[in-house]
Amino acid sequence: MDTENFLLQVKSLHAGYGPTRVLHGLDFGVVRGGVTALLGANGAGKTTTLRAISGMVRISGEILFDGTPISGLATEAIAARGVAHVPDGRGTFMELSVEENLRLGAYTKRGDPRPDMERMFGYFPKLKQRFRQQAGTLSGGEQQMLAIARALMLHPRLLLLDEPSFGLAPLIVREIFAIMRQIIAAEGTSILVVEQNASLALAIAERAYLLETGRIVMSGLAADIRKDEAVRRSYLGY
Amino acid sequence: MDAFLHQLFSGIATGGIYASVALALVMIYQATHHVNFAQGEMAMLSTYVALTLIQAGVPYWIAFVLTVGASMIVGIGIQWLVLRPLEKAPVLASVGVFIGMLLMFNSVAGWIFSYTLKPFPSPFGEGPPMLNGLFSRHELGSTGVTLLVLTAVWAFFRFTRLGLAMRAAAFNPISSRLVGVPVAKMLALGWGLAAGIGAVAGMMVAPVVFLDPNMMAGVLLYAFAGALLGGITNPLGAVVGGLLVGVIENLGGAYVVGTELKLSMALVIIVVVLVVKPSGLFGKTLASRV
Numbered sequence: 001m002d003t004e005n006f007l008l009q010v011k012s013l014h015a016g017y018g019p020t021r022v023l024h025g026l027d028f029g030v031v032r033g034g035v036t037a038l039l040g041a042n043g044a045g046k047t048t049t050l051r052a053i054s055g056m057v058r059i060s061g062e063i064l065f066d067g068t069p070i071s072g073l074a075t076e077a078i079a080a081r082g083v084a085h086v087p088d089g090r091g092t093f094m095e096l097s098v099e100e101n102l103r104l105g106a107y108t109k110r111g112d113p114r115p116d117m118e119r120m121f122g123y124f125p126k127l128k129q130r131f132r133q134q135a136g137t138l139s140g141g142e143q144q145m146l147a148i149a150r151a152l153m154l155h156p157r158l159l160l161l162d163e164p165s166f167g168l169a170p171l172i173v174r175e176i177f178a179i180m181r182q183i184i185a186a187e188g189t190s191i192l193v194v195e196q197n198a199s200l201a202l203a204i205a206e207r208a209y210l211l212e213t214g215r216i217v218m219s220g221l222a223a224d225i226r227k228d229e230a231v232r233r234s235y236l237g238y
Numbered sequence: 239m240d241a242f243l244h245q246l247f248s249g250i251a252t253g254g255i256y257a258s259v260a261l262a263l264v265m266i267y268q269a270t271h272h273v274n275f276a277q278g279e280m281a282m283l284s285t286y287v288a289l290t291l292i293q294a295g296v297p298y299w300i301a302f303v304l305t306v307g308a309s310m311i312v313g314i315g316i317q318w319l320v321l322r323p324l325e326k327a328p329v330l331a332s333v334g335v336f337i338g339m340l341l342m343f344n345s346v347a348g349w350i351f352s353y354t355l356k357p358f359p360s361p362f363g364e365g366p367p368m369l370n371g372l373f374s375r376h377e378l379g380s381t382g383v384t385l386l387v388l389t390a391v392w393a394f395f396r397f398t399r400l401g402l403a404m405r406a407a408a409f410n411p412i413s414s415r416l417v418g419v420p421v422a423k424m425l426a427l428g429w430g431l432a433a434g435i436g437a438v439a440g441m442m443v444a445p446v447v448f449l450d451p452n453m454m455a456g457v458l459l460y461a462f463a464g465a466l467l468g469g470i471t472n473p474l475g476a477v478v479g480g481l482l483v484g485v486i487e488n489l490g491g492a493y494v495v496g497t498e499l500k501l502s503m504a505l506v507i508i509v510v511v512l513v514v515k516p517s518g519l520f521g522k523t524l525a526s527r528v
Binding site: 056 | 403409
């Protein structure tokens with residue numbers, strides 16, 4: 001794992017909540033300009049891994065962002081360096097309007113956020129219709145779109161996506177992943193996506209890691225992992 | 239009829255002051271879910287600072303601006319030094335600190351400035367009542383200042399990037415930090431703003447009730463009633479509630495219960511709101527689809 005190919009390098013990452021240890025020494029990297037998937041069942045530690053990167057949980061180990069350590073920095077300082085995080089539950093500002101949610105996404109950026117908003121409406125035309133609406137009244141799919149758009153407003157170098165398919169109807173999930181393909185092609189952002197839905201994630205990812213009870217049990221190119229017999233049976237279900 | 243209208247307008251004037259303090263309470267409540275019981279005493283101390291400056295020969299409006307500025311800095315300092323360490327402490331610890339600050343500020347003011355009532359100058363002069371004798375000059379002026387402050391605060395929260403970040407930090411601290419908003423600083427800033435608004439309220443009410451260390455005790459009670467009446471989660475509600483309480487207090491005092499029982503009307507309002515509609519007039523239940 002080297003800085004040249006990996007925007008984010010994680011080395012022997014341990015983390016947990018209070019006395020409960022959740023991650024037991026993870027080593028992985030997020031490829032530059034590509035999608036990396038972190039797969040695993042419920043409770044494997046996927047969300048905790050993202051929280052560790054964003055400085056939301058106590059950790060030991062090393063996290064290098066573009067070769068510089070970011071472990072120990074405050075969450076808002078990590079965001080300011082260009083790490084956008086769509087948390088589990090989407091993190092919508094329910095009481096605020098769609099417009100204000102997007103403006104907040106651009107909080108670390110100086111200058112007029114409106115051109116960026118227009119760019120987001122290109123990806124998510126539905127958000128334009130709902131521009132002035134209170135975000136709490138959006139449907140789950142629309143809130144997920146808003147969450148991704150909000151994160152992109154930061155012009156992230158690294159985008160962390162926590163279960164973008166969570167709680168959504170299959171049709172909506174397909175729509176969102178189709179839009180994500182466009183975004184990946186157009187924005188060139190490096191993405192770390194966490195998913196329970198392994199087939200979805202493997203379809204857009206370049207590299208993947210499989211997490212089981214806080215340990216990485218398999219890693220490699222997404223294409224190879226998709227072919228793996230054991231993964232197919234346990235995670236892809238065919 | 240004239241007497242009634244006079245009572246009504248006079249109620250709006252004092253209501254504006256309750257509205258300001260109610261807004262200060264609600265701002266902090268929204269961000270931290272705590273009611274700052276020391277809000278009134280902070281305003282009272284600010285007013286003493288203003289009086290000291292004025293007596294030292296500083297022109298009124300310069301003293302006004304200096305006082306508001308100093309109060310904001312002290313408000314930020316209190317949040318940063320006293321309340322930030324209690325962030326994860328149980329609710330009762332914070333309540334204890336608020337009540338402790340109330341008693342301390344009150345005693346410190348009495349110790350430094352004595353408990354005797356002091357007249358506080360009005361910047362709007364004495365002169366005869368205006369607008370057909372409905373408004374005294376000070377009532378008109380203080381209502382204007384209050385409305386100006388409330389509008390400025392509203393515009394700040396509605397139209398500025400910082401105001402939006404402060405609202406976001408109050409609603410959803412985790413998401414706020416993820417988009418890069420320094421939530422701890424926003425909280426401190428909120429305290430500063432609340433202290434500044436309180437200082438204005440103190441300076442506006444002092445010419446009417448005279449300045450003494452217990453000056454804000456009644457005002458805080460009315461403001462609390464106003465905040466509850468409007469809905470403690472809604473800043474606009476707090477303002478409307480504060481104005482309503484001012485009017486109810488004045489009309490009730492003049493025509494129903496008499497001046498001696500005026501203060502107990504605040505308590506009646508509090509009890510009635512809590513029994514009949516705990517969310518207040520404008521406390522909204524958020525509509526959300528999942």
